[in-house]
Amino acid sequence: MNPIAASAGVDFKDIHVETPDVEKVAVDYRQLRERWEAASAAPARLAVFEQWDALRRRLASWQALTKLRFDQDTTSTERKAEREHLDEISPKLTALETEMQRLLLASPHRKDLEDRLGAHLLKLWEADITSFTPAIEADLTHESNLESQYTELMAGARLAIDGHHVNLTGIEPYAQSPDRALRHRAQLARAKFFAAHADEFDRIYDELVSVRHAMARKLGFSNFTGLGYRRMHRVDFDQAEVERYREHVVRHIVPLAKKIVQRRGDALGLTELAYWDEGLSSPTGNPAPQGDHDWIVAQGREALAQVHPEIGDFYGMMVERRLIDLRNRDGKAGGGYCTAFPDYGVPYVFANFNGTHGDVHVLVHEMGHAFQDWKSRSLPAYDYLTPTYESAEIHSMSMEYLSAPFMESFFGRDAERYRRQQLEDAVLFLPYGVSVDHFQHLVYARPEAGPAERHRMWQEVEARYLPWRRYGDLAHFAKGGFWQAKEHVYHVPFYYIDYTLALCCALQFWVRSRENYEQAVTDYIALCARGGEAAFKDLVRSANLSSPFDDGTLARVASAAGAELGF
Ligand SMILES: [Zn+2]
DSSP states (O other): OOGGGGTTOOOGGGOOOOOOOHHHHHHHHHHHHHHHHHOOSHHHHHHHHHHHHHHHHHHHHHHHHHHHHHHHOTTOHHHHHHHHHHHHHHHHHHHHHHHHHHHHHHSTTHHHHHHHHOHHHHHHHHHHHHTOOGGGHHHHHHHHHHHHHHHHHHHTOOEEETTEEEOTTTTHHHHTOSOHHHHHHHHHHHHHHHHHTHHHHHHHHHHHHHHHHHHHHHTTOSSHHHHHHHHTTOOSOOHHHHHHHHHHIIIIIHHHHHHHHHHHHHHHTOSSOOGGGTTOSSTTOOOOOSSOHHHHHHHHHHHHHHHOHHHHHHHHHHHHTTOEEEEOOTTSOOSOEEEEETTTTEEEEEEEEOSSTHHHHHHHHHHHHHHHHHHTTTOSSGGGTSOOHHHHHHHHHHHHHHSGGGTHHHHGGGHHHHHHHHHHHHHHHHHHHHHHHHHHHHHHHOTTOOHHHHHHHHHHHHHHHOTTOOOTTOHHIIIIIGGGGOHHHHHSTTOSHHHHHHHHHHHHHHHHHHHOHHHHHHHHHHHHHHTTSSOHHHHHHHTTOOOTTSTTHHHHHHHHHHHHTTO
């Protein structure tokens, strides 16, 4: 690791990562393999492991920076070319990496690694080696290409609303307006964008499903689902558990969600809530932060320092070292995420502020990811730096609830309304989250289905989990196209149930923080420091939380949320 990163954090402008030369990396790998074979004792073998780990951190930093630079300006031909080069060589780097993993897993000395680094590491590698064969290199490049096409298509959206042109992030304030007609026009503009590009959205996904299915078959899976789970490193739960969990959502969460929808409708004086009304938590409008980008960034320090002084200091470092990009700009990719440069030991937060309460939500959420990354940056294996997603989202979503008591910093007198909306939105999110998951299981089980059948699959899951949903004259959404707005479906298959599993854990932190705030935060920070050194269920247990898969967990969460919301 870069020495300056160890204490203070490095400034973004000082992060330089050379584009790797695949031939040279291949030579590095050959030497690593030879040194491993030649090593006569455990310390020498562990030294080889450490050299390899440093190489992986360097390559990961280059990948993160190249993707980030493209997302910051998808219209730059230079950045796009770098991103395309990455898409092309990444499978070759993965090939070298899995070859090394295979060698170590098959080695008579694998126990040296297990003793020093834990058995979880070897399980992660086993998932990696069964997810890759050199025969799928071209397929992986094709897949990344298609994912970039989706990013560009979404980033290029220009929606006309009341004489203005905005992108998909910029439409959101209109979509949350207390003026019902304006909310409706905003959603019509969104739906029209998706309708206008319907063929493109269908073609990209159709090709993604085909190429993913083809890779799965080459790797010996019957369809992509099994491979998708492996790629997500799910080593401690399977499809059957996920299916049961979705059932629990139907039983315990959907009834509560219906009550929230009903109450929002009553407050608006509507007999039936349309889709464009769902996001409004109060007739006077959603609580909004009381200042602009710079003000929100400044207030973040005060709010997060109250969660814990260490978290406040960390946040200050992120701002001072310019490890954030939160402004919405034309040509910038949508969404928000946290990435990291493990070679330098610092995270980076990317988002698109639009003046709504979502700005505070995304800031706090991504800072939770970033704080975990920072706390666990010195773990001894690259594979442990980022946990599997369902664990990683606990850090981000729990930060939302641990910081909830300090929302006065952003919303002043509206903070209480923000907290109420936050909890209501959590309940409404769970059924939507499992819909996205269930849909993908249906899609990959029938790769031969065409676009029209996939749209029907989405309608089927919507009817099950979101029975209140009414799209009215938003034609593209009404005929089953709503899922196309969700980038995870295109970019990271099966990444969505993770948010709901993590939310179930974050809500447990919320309950505990109201009983004993200090203890909850102590457990949270300890969990962040563990990074991904264990699988989901182990991490959850170590933080004194119940597994969302256990009978009763979701029911308890639903009852605590229901009581707080007055149902
Ligand atoms: Zn997240």
